[in-house]
Amino acid sequence: MSFLSEELRQQILAYVPRYPSKQAVTLPALHLVQDSLRCVPLEAIRDIADLLELSPAEVRDTMSFYGIFRDKEKPLGKTRLWVCRGLACALREGEEVLAEVCRKLDVHPGETTSDGRITVEFAECIGVCEGAPAVLINDAGRANVTQDKVDGLIEELRAG
Amino acid sequence: MADFEPVLLRRIARKASPSLDAYRSDGGYRALQKAMHELTPAQVVDTVKTSGLRGRGGAGFPCGLKWTFLPKDHPGPIYMCINADESEPCTFNNRILMEEDPHQVLEGIIISCYATKASTAYLYIRYEYGASTRALQKAIDEAYQANLLGRNILGKDFHLDVFIHRGAGAYICGEETGLIESLEGKRAWPRIKPPFPAVEGAFRKPTVVNNIETVACVTHIMDRGVEWFKSIGVPPDPKNPRDAGSYGPKLYCISGHVNKPGCVELPLGVTVRELVDKHGGGVWKGRKAKGCIPGGLSMGLMTEAEFDTPLDFNGPGKVGCLGLGTAAVTIFDEETSIVDVLFNICRFFAHESCGQCTPCREGTGWMFKIMDRFRRGQGRREDLKILEEVGDSIGIMPGTTICGLADGAGWPVKTAVRKFRAEFERYIQSGSKTQSLQLVTAH
Numbered sequence: 001m002s003f004l005s006e007e008l009r010q011q012i013l014a015y016v017p018r019y020p021s022k023q024a025v026t027l028p029a030l031h032l033v034q035d036s037l038r039c040v041p042l043e044a045i046r047d048i049a050d051l052l053e054l055s056p057a058e059v060r061d062t063m064s065f066y067g068i069f070r071d072k073e074k075p076l077g078k079t080r081l082w083v084c085r086g087l088a089c090a091l092r093e094g095e096e097v098l099a100e101v102c103r104k105l106d107v108h109p110g111e112t113t114s115d116g117r118i119t120v121e122f123a124e125c126i127g128v129c130e131g132a133p134a135v136l137i138n139d140a141g142r143a144n145v146t147q148d149k150v151d152g153l154i155e156e157l158r159a160g
Numbered sequence: 161m162a163d164f165e166p167v168l169l170r171r172i173a174r175k176a177s178p179s180l181d182a183y184r185s186d187g188g189y190r191a192l193q194k195a196m197h198e199l200t201p202a203q204v205v206d207t208v209k210t211s212g213l214r215g216r217g218g219a220g221f222p223c224g225l226k227w228t229f230l231p232k233d234h235p236g237p238i239y240m241c242i243n244a245d246e247s248e249p250c251t252f253n254n255r256i257l258m259e260e261d262p263h264q265v266l267e268g269i270i271i272s273c274y275a276t277k278a279s280t281a282y283l284y285i286r287y288e289y290g291a292s293t294r295a296l297q298k299a300i301d302e303a304y305q306a307n308l309l310g311r312n313i314l315g316k317d318f319h320l321d322v323f324i325h326r327g328a329g330a331y332i333c334g335e336e337t338g339l340i341e342s343l344e345g346k347r348a349w350p351r352i353k354p355p356f357p358a359v360e361g362a363f364r365k366p367t368v369v370n371n372i373e374t375v376a377c378v379t380h381i382m383d384r385g386v387e388w389f390k391s392i393g394v395p396p397d398p399k400n401p402r403d404a405g406s407y408g409p410k411l412y413c414i415s416g417h418v419n420k421p422g423c424v425e426l427p428l429g430v431t432v433r434e435l436v437d438k439h440g441g442g443v444w445k446g447r448k449a450k451g452c453i454p455g456g457l458s459m460g461l462m463t464e465a466e467f468d469t470p471l472d473f474n475g476p477g478k479v480g481c482l483g484l485g486t487a488a489v490t491i492f493d494e495e496t497s498i499v500d501v502l503f504n505i506c507r508f509f510a511h512e513s514c515g516q517c518t519p520c521r522e523g524t525g526w527m528f529k530i531m532d533r534f535r536r537g538q539g540r541r542e543d544l545k546i547l548e549e550v551g552d553s554i555g556i557m558p559g560t561t562i563c564g565l566a567d568g569a570g571w572p573v574k575t576a577v578r579k580f581r582a583e584f585e586r587y588i589q590s591g592s593k594t595q596s597l598q599l600v601t602a603h
Contacts, residue, residue, distance in 0.1 A: 018321075018323045019363075020237075020363045020365075021344065021345070021363055023344060023345035023346070024325075024343060024344050024345045024363075025345065026345030026346075027325070027326065027327075027328055027342065027345060028325070028326070030328070031287075031326060031328070052345075061346075061347060062345055062346055062347055065330065065347035065348065065514075066328035066329055066330050066347075066348075067328075067329055067330070068287060068328040068329040069328065082288075085504075086249045086250065086504075086508070087249050087250055087416070087453070087457060087490055087501070087504050087505065087508070088249065088250045088415035088416055088421075088490050090500075090504050091415075091416045091417055091490070091492055091496065092416070092417075123288070124247070124249065124331065124508055124511060124512060125247065125248075125249035125250060125251075125508075126288045127246055127247075127251065127252040127255045127286075127288060127289065128252065128255075129249075129250050129251070129252050129413060129415035129421065129488070129490070130252060130413070130414075130415060130421040130422045130423060131421075132415060132416075132421065136288055138290065139287060139288060139289075139290025139293075140290045140291055141288070141289075141290075141291065
């Protein structure tokens with residue numbers, strides 16, 4: 001009996017023909033699972049390993065290298081808000097924006113609000129430097145999020 | 161000199177549609193037609209080699225020469241990996257190309273694959289570039305519909321599949337063998353070279369890894385010719401037989417304390433001063449600049465007095481920087497503490513060292529801890545010597561690490577200490593503290 005839904009399993013398997021090795025599907029599979037479940041539980045790791053003919057330890061090894069994936073203890077909220085602390089943003093109040101977001105949401109970077117809606121992260125440069133200070137909402141950049149725009153942003157994310 | 165007419169940003173500057181039809185009506189895919197109908201793959205390689213095109217990703221290796229390292233008459237498969245992991249801090253030129261003119265990028269990929277006889281291209285895009293991923297996927301779908309990808313492209317015996325592979329937030333994936341390991345589904349630990357990817361790369365097959373802007377240049381070299389490309393930029397230094405020159409247009413990113421941050425396309429060899437004054441709208445708030453990082457964090461620091469240095473492949477080296485890097489210039493003004501700047505840089509490398517080589521894993525951590533101590537008012541003068549020592553002894557150049565991340569981590573530290581020593585000493589002696597935002601990180 002597998003943990004992952006048949007739909008997710010099929011989505012993962014659809015990547016297999018793209019690569020000469022099944023192991024190459026590891027990152028796409030981890031992304032698919034996390035996007036759907038907001039974390040990658042151990043049971044999912046076992047299923048991915050099974051689908052890709054790997055040891056669960058190999059999947060877990062790869063997963064643990066990339067800071068982006070969460071285990072079951074620390075699932076993501078509905079929206080993941082990354083505040084950039086790269087040099088170009090830090091020179092234009094990026095760190096202050098991060099502090100402001102954390103204060104307003106009463107979380108530390110990496111944590112999720114108690115209502116489960118917003119996970120706050122710091123980001124190393126997100127490549128939106130012409131619009132510093134910048135944030136990333138899930139995987140979409142947003143430019144010029146200065147301290148005075150934090151309230152509006154939080155409101156938008158809570159409503160969304 | 162008349163203002164430079166942009167080529168790579170030509171359509172982007174007038175906000176042209178990214179659709180295939182619009183791209184074609186602007187002459188798009190003409191270069192691919194020309195390459196495939198008039199030239200053999202070997203002739204395309206020769207053309208790119210003769211143009212002097214050097215990689216735009218940071219190292220500046222001659223692109224055509226890299227292609228010639230592939231084994232001759234290999235039965236295949238040969239893989240093309242396109243490096244769109246653009247994670248060098250302060251760099252965003254590839255993002256603009258992908259988001260706003262994806263077919264220009266895709267045409268370059270297809271021509272490069274035709275030249276190198278690659279039958280599969282993996283486009284490794286950093287996870288943070290969601291909009292780039294979606295724009296390119298749309299362009300790829302359109303290209304399959306139009307027989308620009310798939311089987312028998314343009315009726316010829318040339319087959320190509322292009323797949324997007326999304327990264328997962330690790331800077332080290334921009335290193336070409338780190339990228340390959342990551343593509344294969346493993347931790348992105350760079351490989352010991354040789355063998356180089358051209359001989360044994362992705363899935364143990366011959367592989368070329370090229371940057372987005374590099375392949376975009378290939379399109380225009382095919383379209384406008386070698387003479388056009390070589391009429392732009394800086395010819396080789398006659399006194400340096402190893403110099404391959406700095407030909408062609410380059411996308412320069414300007415960020416930090418300027419009035420108009422942005423990305424501009426200019427002939428290679430523009431100075432930092434011209435970038436700031438003419439294209440960046442000058443330093444903000446009527447202040448003066450204290451210095452800059454001239455090509456992403458890894459290249460080291462420049463003082464304001466060095467702003468007349470030309471940003472070509474040789475210029476930054478003449479003032480002690482590692483190289484041109486990604487040509488991403490970030491200005492900090494005279495009121496910015498050099499301690500804060502270096503703290504930010506050291507924190508980045510300590511966070512992004514992949515952990516494979518001890519000198520880098522530990523060295524980046526030490527440098528960060530020292531900078532953190534400075535900011536808590538607990539710096540010691542001998543710490544400056546330790547910073548220089550660590551900066552000098554981690555990396556490929558001193559021979560202590562597998563990849564260049566550590567060279568890039570050491571360079572800003574040693575250039576900062578050497579060029580701004582008096583300010584560091586004043587900071588340490590005065591017992592200054594930076595009001596640090598004491599954020600506890602949960603992971």
